[in-house]
Amino acid sequence: MGIQAVIVDTAGTTTDYDFIQTVLFSYSAKEMAKFIETHQDHVVVSHCIDDVKEMAAEPEADLNRVVAILLEWIEQDKKATPLKTLQGMIWRQGYQNGELEGHIFPDAAEGLKSLKQDGRRIYSYSSSSTEAQELLFQHSQFGDLRDLFHGHFDTHVGQKVDPQAYRNIINTISMWPNLILFVSDNLDELNAAKAAGLKTCQVVRSKDTRRGKHHVIDDFSQLELSQF
């Protein structure tokens, strides 16, 4: 039957990690204090603030301290769910007012279009929120790519280095794991996906990428599903 669904990582796979750090992370850092101050009573923001205090084990932290913790986490690229939720909300503003445009590697845009044309289901899985992923593909330099996707997964299914996260995705997709291909640049994520029974493919865009026992491609133009 062959591969029926393809799950793609974003940072380093569909999207330049340098763009994520220098454009998206910087934008969220610049806007964080004002966003938290303005939206602190919004139900989602208020829950995120509580979650930050709990994760940092600082129940008495005031708003300034919460912002300081969030800025440290951005600096450390910490994949903390409340940070990722807040970043998605902040980026929405940036995309809507035209300050941000999502970067997608040209080979990724072409490769995903061709997979979709061939009838495969495509999902993305990122540590960023599902909202952030939709925004990235909606406001890409190639226009609105949301139609390519069947769905998106974020850290609510688990961290990307935990095999259980992929088991949760398998349950949601309702497909045998050996019919699903996970494509990522990150070795730890690929090892976790393989441990859950998924087929795996590593995109190696940089010489420094750590490699393991996974099928390797330089970019999406080399992706052939018959090889899995």
Ligand SMILES: CSCCC(=O)C(=O)COP(=O)(O)O
């Ligand atoms: C959707 S672009 C923002 C990506 C992001 O915030 C991030 O942390 C990337 O994490 P990934 O798990 O995709 O490497």
